[in-house]
Amino acid sequence: MGAQAREERIAELLEPVLAKAGLELEAVELTPAGKKRVLRVIVDSDDGVDLDTIGEATQDVDGALESSDVMGELPYNLEVSSPGVSRPLTQPRHWRRNRGRLVKAALAEGGEVTGRITGADDQGVTLEIEGQPRTFAHAELAQGRVQVEFRRDTDADAAD
Template sequence: MAGRPSPKKDTSSNYRKDAQRAEVAAETQRLKDYLAPTVAGENLFLEDIEIKIAGAHRTVHVVVDLPETESGGVSLDRIADVSRVLSDAMDADPQDDGRPYSLEVSSPGVSRPLTERRHWRRNTGRMVSVSPVRGDALTGRLLEVDDSGITLIPEIAVKKGMKPKQGEKMHLAFDQIAKGRVEVEFAHLEDEPAGEDADGINSTAEEA
């Protein structure tokens, strides 16, 4: 008995999705190049840009961070200031196609994965968890970051209710680290901006 023919895939729909993804990727990179000097002029670092398209409307989410030489989080005042200059820059963008947009500006917050050298440097002195390429994950105090890797004092697990013990200072090369993140400590909460981490901080500018 002959089987039923397989339904044809909607290649036109897939083509449109692929074309839109390519368009968004190209526009994201263009805006990164265009807006990075504006963010740097506010003594901040352009961490990332994400663009979402709904019909004719765009949402442009810009993530900014402090330079790696500064500690703490990006304050609400600095978010508001950089939001204003970014809005002005986008209004004056000579390559903008005129579509309406919403601008959202935030800082990454402590939940941001540590994926770049500057991320580690920004968090020197904090407790971090590290998953090595080989071996068990460990948690420790980040002491130093150099060109080759990180130096930390690991915490040794003890019985519940006992104060953690510290191990010997150790160095991990960047190519030995699979992933890392900051461990939130109550002693460092004052360093973070108010809100839901810093991801809830945003300023929106609507353009017709």
């Protein structure tokens, strides 16, 4: 079985297990690491993912994998984590979960915009760009990336 087919089988096995815990499966990555393999399971939810949630999800995922033959005989290390800020925003849920964050978004027709997500739903995304709201349909956005901010203006205002 190829790596992609195995990843698809793993995803089919884990999606309902994670859904019971209120989590969505964002990605499954199976990569070789010496004589073992590393299985990365990326999870997320509208409420965010904290360390306790990751710990519980790891136990649920491990139990599901152990009761199945999907991983075969070769040993593997399991890593369960949240997506982090480097994940591209491509789905409506990604935009929704990053409300309030500064993003740089590629436009489907070319070019890009940078703004703060002030609203997001299944129809589109509203960005505050230079103080003005601008709404985009999801089809107008190729993808977005969260921009790392070390100090927001509102943080500076709160410190005064």
